[in-house]
Amino acid sequence: MFPLPPHEVHIWRASLDVSPETSARLYATLSADERSRSARFRFQRDRQRFVAAHGVLRELLGDYLETRPDRISYAYNAFGKPELGPAFDGRLKFNLSHSTGLALIAFATDADVGVDLEYLRAQSDYADIAWYFFSAAEADQLSALPAPLYADAFLACWTKKEAYLKACGDGLAVPLDGFSVPLTTDPEHGPVDIHVASNNIVPARRWSLYTLQPAPGYIGALAIEGGGWCLSQRQWDMHQG
Numbered sequence: 001m002f003p004l005p006p007h008e009v010h011i012w013r014a015s016l017d018v019s020p021e022t023s024a025r026l027y028a029t030l031s032a033d034e035r036s037r038s039a040r041f042r043f044q045r046d047r048q049r050f051v052a053a054h055g056v057l058r059e060l061l062g063d064y065l066e067t068r069p070d071r072i073s074y075a076y077n078a079f080g081k082p083e084l085g086p087a088f089d090g091r092l093k094f095n096l097s098h099s100t101g102l103a104l105i106a107f108a109t110d111a112d113v114g115v116d117l118e119y120l121r122a123q124s125d126y127a128d129i130a131w132y133f134f135s136a137a138e139a140d141q142l143s144a145l146p147a148p149l150y151a152d153a154f155l156a157c158w159t160k161k162e163a164y165l166k167a168c169g170d171g172l173a174v175p176l177d178g179f180s181v182p183l184t185t186d187p188e189h190g191p192v193d194i195h196v197a198s199n200n201i202v203p204a205r206r207w208s209l210y211t212l213q214p215a216p217g218y219i220g221a222l223a224i225e226g227g228g229w230c231l232s233q234r235q236w237d238m239h240q241g
Contacts, residue, residue: 015236073087079169095167099119111225
């Protein structure tokens with residue numbers, strides 16, 4: 001069992017390149033739907049990493065909820081965001097993101113949470129993506145940066161936006177250029193108001209946004225409603241189950 005105090009958010013990092021024995025153990029905990037989704041991947045490495053990511057999520061949920069991982073059920077909102085099924089206490093919130101060989105999983109109680117992870121690639125079209133998908137304010141701030149800092153700043157912005165959308169559970173219903181996030185975040189300054197552009201009057205909600213660097217070559221972000229959070233970053237061990 002992992003105790004999760006109300007003021008803490010736990011962020012687990014997990015390598016997805018696991019041993020065959022661990023992969024088989026995790027696969028055995030998946031639902032029929034998750035197994036079907038894993039089978040759709042063309043390449044075996046991608047299938048194995050999907051199995052590892054979703055198996056680790058179930059294993060950790062089992063530890064928090066003190067139940068077997070294969071007994072955990074999910075419910076999904078209209079945009080496909082999973083949450084615990086009605087058989088479980090709805091206070092525990094979670095979110096998963098994975099990129100290449102790494103996963104990030106966040107857990108909190110009584111607060112919507114989202115996490116996003118990206119692998120840093122040598123990509124020349126980041127600026128074009130920013131002008132097309134980001135708000136004008138974000139694109140302007142990025143364009144003022146020295147070239148060597150651009151890629152990291154772009155991904156820091158991208159992951160915070162994605163983490164926020166995942167925390168809200170709105171998915172693609174909100175365009176990326178419909179709101180702005182700060183390029184840099186200072187937890188000491190507390191949560192920020194995020195206004196979503198809409199034809200309706202949408203009250204701003206206060207969110208804490210964090211840039212994460214879980215491993216060399218990766219940039220991640222956490223979005224969680226409210227403020228005063230204590231972040232606890234942890235490492236999942238493939239032998240712990």
